[in-house]
Amino acid sequence: MAEIQITRTIDAKGMPCPGPLMSLIGAIREGEVGEVIEVLSSDEGSKTDIPAWVAKAGMELVEVADEDGFTRFVVRKAR
């Protein structure tokens, strides 16, 4: 697998639902197609919300990783 170049990290830890998703949507809108954005979220809702939005919006979920006290979502702006 080719190395993934993360261009932006959003630290949304401590932000309540649906804040992390809203921040991700804003960043995706501002970004260029192909850009890879990482969101760090401690909100439980993000675990279902971010994958649901990514699928609906036609983006690519590159990685979901459980870290210590938060989850890391890596999303590529696919379109």
Place this chain on the structure above:
Amino acid sequence: MSEDTLSLVLFSGTDDRLTAAAVLTAGAAAMGRPVNLFLQYWALDAFRADRITKDHGAAPEAGPEGSALMARHAQQHWSEVLRQAKEIGEVGIHACALSMEMFEITKDDLDPLVDDVEGVASFMAEATGPVAFV
């Protein structure tokens, strides 16, 4: 407006109910669903420009314990959640003309989040999907 439009009638003006409504609005907007909000009575009062961020208390079922719990559990203000929802999606916020008359206020008295003043029939014309009352 399409079939998947979410229409919410906001009646209560307490911060807990308005927060719940704002979170639902943001979720629907994020998933690409149009949202149509109609502000009546105490919800309309809470959207007045001079008091939107003031303490609007909690619903009676919260009680003192529930209110304390809400104070401890930091949440973004509902007006901010709605502002974000409007940025990312198609969200219309309409003030009920009848409630406007009752309070003797005009559009200028309301926060800019409110798009316009509407009669109930025009709200219903846009509410092609389900309508929920908060």
